[in-house]
Amino acid sequence: MSLMMYAISFESKVLNNKITKYISNVSMEVYLCHMVMFRIVEKIHIGRYISNDYICYTITFILVFTLSIIFARVFQIAYAKISEKYKTSKNKSIREQM
Numbered sequence: 001m002s003l004m005m006y007a008i009s010f011e012s013k014v015l016n017n018k019i020t021k022y023i024s025n026v027s028m029e030v031y032l033c034h035m036v037m038f039r040i041v042e043k044i045h046i047g048r049y050i051s052n053d054y055i056c057y058t059i060t061f062i063l064v065f066t067l068s069i070i071f072a073r074v075f076q077i078a079y080a081k082i083s084e085k086y087k088t089s090k091n092k093s094i095r096e097q098m
Helices: 001-008 018-043 053-097
Strands: none
Touching: 018 053
16 A cells, blocks of 8 residues: 555656556456466466475466466457457448448
């Protein structure tokens, strides 16, 4: 909570950088797909290969977060291409009607 208040109220190099801006841009997509990515990582059964619970948790977190960001980025690119194609086809049909 205090970090959030600090980030909102002050211009900070620590919380205002390229990484945090990128994560804030994809945060909704990450939130929406993280559980699916967790289930995918869970099917790998990392716990069978790593006996230390802390390392297992850390690796699972990194994999889920990374896969979620990759999925979010792919989704954003695909959505941009589809919406651009739709705009182009819609503009063509409007010109044809004139």
